[in-house]
Amino acid sequence: MTIDTLKLESLLSESREIVLVGHFNPDGDAVGSVTAAYHYLKARGKQPRIILPSPYPESMAFLEPEDPRERIVICERDPELARRLVAGADLLVCLDLNRLSRTEYLEQDILQSKARKVLIDHHIAAETDRFDLAVSTIDVSSTCELLFWTLMAMPDIAGDPDRIPLRCAESLYVGMMTDTNNFSNSVFPGTFEMASRLIARGVNKEALQEKVLSCYSVSRTRLMGHMVKDKMKVLPKHQAAYMLLSNKEKDRYHFLPGDSEGFVNLPLAIRDVRISALFTENFDGKYIRVSLRSKNEINVNRFAIRFFNGGGHRNAAGGRLYMPLEDVPAYFEQALEAWPEEEKFS
Ligand SMILES: [Mn+2]
Incomplete structure (x- = not known):
């Protein structure tokens, strides 16, 4: 350019x-x-x-x-x-x-x-x-x-x-x-x-x-462990994984801005996971912040535009959902189901 x-x-x-x-x-x-x-x-x-x-x-x-x-x-x-x-x-x-x-x-x-x-x-x-x-x-x-x-x-x-x-x-x-x-x-x-x-x-x-x-608190590292061990759901059919982070959990682990940085990348270290999502309740409870990551061939930018009111880059995108946190898993699975193949690999 x-x-x-x-x-x-x-x-x-x-x-x-x-x-x-x-x-x-x-x-x-x-x-x-x-x-x-x-x-x-x-x-x-x-x-x-x-x-x-x-x-x-x-x-x-x-x-x-x-x-x-x-x-x-x-x-x-x-x-x-x-x-x-x-x-x-x-x-x-x-x-x-x-x-x-x-x-x-x-x-x-x-x-x-x-x-x-x-x-x-x-x-x-x-x-x-x-x-x-x-x-x-x-x-x-x-x-x-x-x-x-x-x-x-x-x-x-x-x-x-x-x-x-x-x-x-x-x-x-x-x-x-x-x-x-x-x-x-x-x-x-x-x-x-x-x-x-x-x-x-x-x-x-x-x-x-x-x-x-290398600057995080003990509680942030424990929160990360909790997310991976207790919160991560793997959807083998879609080669996807996701985690939900609620305000209650943020309070319990003394959450500070930036503490969830990198969480969304963790599931991508799993061999057959190609798409990872992190859904975080915004501090005011008004919406859910969506972070999406993918392995190289999958275009989550298009996924974010179509289903999550957002966008970003090919392998890293974000957006927002206006629904209660508990409704997110079903919505995410439906979105994976409805996502046209040709767009996924575009
Ligand atoms: Mn940037």
């Missing part, structure tokens, strides 16, 4: 109030990409702000801006400030989201804002027409990888990773590392190239792994 870095450069240099926005339920790639963009812009003398719709995993707090006045604004906690920042922005940069609805509470504010808008994202079917500039492709591991190649093409970096600020480089590495499940899925040749260049730049891969991947 070609990236219009000339346009991006002029948008950045013409803008004073730059606001970086990530998606609801931010994962490592969302936090990584907004903070990477922050650290890059900060080094350019800008004073960008970051908004995330809801809290992000505590393990990523080290990626936050140093200046306490510039800390990430969480819309759920501070809606007034978030709205004010969006309204006052002259440039909005949305990262790691393909539809503005992924910003949840902020969609209308962003639509009404007079700011110019940039999208940097790696999901299927991005709403590129809603942006003045969209950097969008699915042929990368993560938004952080896409942002890395975008920065590399910018005139000030000019292909030299040593010019990327170290904190920006660390954020980029974290987003790529988490979205690929530490190099186990959605890895492209460019992903290794990025990793190689960032490590040569000075990123300490082991330190980041320890901070982000």
Whole structure:
């Protein structure tokens, strides 16, 4: 793909109030990409702000801006400030989201804002027409990888990773590392190239792994055991497995944001399981969050679009169900039954 870095450069240099926005339920790639963009812009003398719709995993707090006045604004906690920042922005940069609805509470504010808008994202079917500039492709591991190649093409970096600020480089590495499940899925040749260049730049891969991947509480590890031992249902007929996670269980295991990260991948380690689903009751009980994963030949993006009000990537997708948790197993089995074969392997 070609990236219009000339346009991006002029948008950045013409803008004073730059606001970086990530998606609801931010994962490592969302936090990584907004903070990477922050650290890059900060080094350019800008004073960008970051908004995330809801809290992000505590393990990523080290990626936050140093200046306490510039800390990430969480819309759920501070809606007034978030709205004010969006309204006052002259440039909005949305990262790691393909539809503005992924910003949840902020969609209308962003639509009404007079700011110019940039999208940097790696999901299927991005709403590129809603942006003045969209950097969008699915042929990368993560938004952080896409942002890395975008920065590399910018005139000030000019292909030299040593010019990327170290904190920006660390954020980029974290987003790529988490979205690929530490190099186990959605890895492209460019992903290794990025990793190689960032490590040569000075990123300490082991330190980041320890901070982000080996950082859980005892109760989270026990919850994981409980899910696999007591909750996982295997459906041999469909080569599928699923787990349900209720709010009651979350309370019992002192659940924190990010604690269920990776659970959905666990059943895929079973030889004949090719599709895995995790259904999580949202904290307010208003809907069920759906996470889907598949082995290579199966396209769960299409499955998520057709049955789960969502979408995502070929082997990793998500969505929502508006039904009680106890109705989900029957719905999931019906969906597997009704899913057209040609779409499954498309
Ligand atoms: Mn991502």
